[in-house]
Amino acid sequence: MTIKFRCPAELEGKIPPVPATLGLPGWLKAMPTRTFNAINMREEDTVKRSPPFVDAMTCGLLLPLICDLRVENGAITWDNDIPPGGVLPRSPSASLTKAR
Template sequence: MIRARCHPQLRSILPPPVPAAAALPEWLRSMPSEVDAASLGGVAVRTLKHCPPMIDALATGVIVPLATDLHIADGEIAWDWDPPILEDALISRAPVGLHVPEQASGLPLRLTCNAVVKFMNFWTLEVPEGWSLLFTHPLNREDLPFRSLSGVVDGDLFRDGYVHFPALWTDPSFQGTLPKGTPVAQVIAVPRGGQGLEIGEMSGDDIARNRDVQRALSEDRGVYRKRFRARDRDG
């Protein structure tokens, strides 16, 4: 469970974080289920709309939205937003900030402008003890004209602070308005500490089970979601 909180004077003007499953992109909804593949002589093939791992990635965790409309023109970012002055808080009133390019020295980043944009986040995010928060670019969202950088924060220790989202502007041709509510980061709760890894060889039983899985996947459409996800859900 991720707990999001904001200053009470900002509650009425901020779009709240939402479960990622409730913020699936419109292009996924409008994507056809099948298309004719010219490279295969016009044979009908299923699209990524039938790929549960990709869709599950889109639906995992929580989406943090852009606080207000951003107007982008000729390499400049502007906004019409006048949040209240918070006398009892130390937080920017601007929805975006900047990192100068020197702060990214040494990173293999291709900047399309002379700065790294920073989306300001006005929500504190808390998780139970022993959990961390992975912040990353919204998964599989290459349609966005920016790419948020990834980071991990101990969510139970930093529960009273704000995590902001540096991002590279990846589409220098973008002109127009990036609307309020645009996903700027996806937040996923992960157990703290290193992930274990064991390397080994398949046993005979492992190979047999693997063969059965591959056969089921090749013979039955939707078997992953119908069988394996159902088994996982039922415990």
Template sequence: MHAMQVTFRCDPLLQDHLPRPRPAQQALPDWVRAMRPKAFSPLHGRDIRTIKQCPPFIDAMTHGFVILLPCDVRVERGVFSWDWDLPEPGIDGHPRAPLSFHVPEQLGGTPLHSDAVALKFNSFWTIELPPGWSLLAMHPANRWDLPFRTLSGLVDADRFHDVGINFPALWTDAQFDGVLPKGTPVAQCCPVPRAELALSFGTIDAQGAGRYEKLAAEVLTTPGVYRKRFRAPRERGGQS
């Protein structure tokens, strides 16, 4: 497997002030690292594996790359503020604030319309993908601990890459008072091929039924079957 080239660019006057996007596996939260691989279950009467030993759960969190909050953002009684000594950008129309806001009417008629504050994490990096690839941006996987929910969006970043991609979100924790620290992942991004799907349907034949029964029995009785036999190796993303 060869690495996909993802190219990030920023205003040259800001490059020394911005955290770089990073591979998602480098941004796992502390609670994942601190989790025990096993925990006692009163229902089972023994230790059982926790989700830390669930490869699909962890692989979702470590796939693609994350966009990081560029500075501390303080929230006090629903008021957002920041103290960021950012130079004047050299490019007209470039943002200087880490976030901006949407009016509620933009979400009218959707299940997203609520009392939650609709905001937008501004982008300070442009993102270019190879031809034929789009960028799926979403809330960082399994990060229910964050006080916001980033909305999902799909951008054809092989064509749209001369300006940054902003990330709309809902601020869901109305009780949050404190600081959202610099470096918090605000969006997880995964390149996806822009190809038409060809859906095929069928039934499981006798040989397939035998394989199904055999593998199902192994998964139920033997720890680590998927991880040891089916999970593809993961390469750590690099920077250049």
């Protein structure tokens, strides 16, 4: 099977997809497999011991963004110009504004 990713020409080769296993977040790597649950007063498994959760975090490909996003007070901002001919991205759950 071949998967073809497309992007604006000026970004070609700058944002290559990476296997999800290479992009695991640090908080998941650092998470213990068991921890004390103060409500139940005993040691219990964390999501790190859940095969469906681990599969969801490690399967597929990650598509990196071309810049960092900042979420603050319900607004998403970024410090990167929109590509020529591009339009502001839309999201049904967030307001988007470009940082000045």
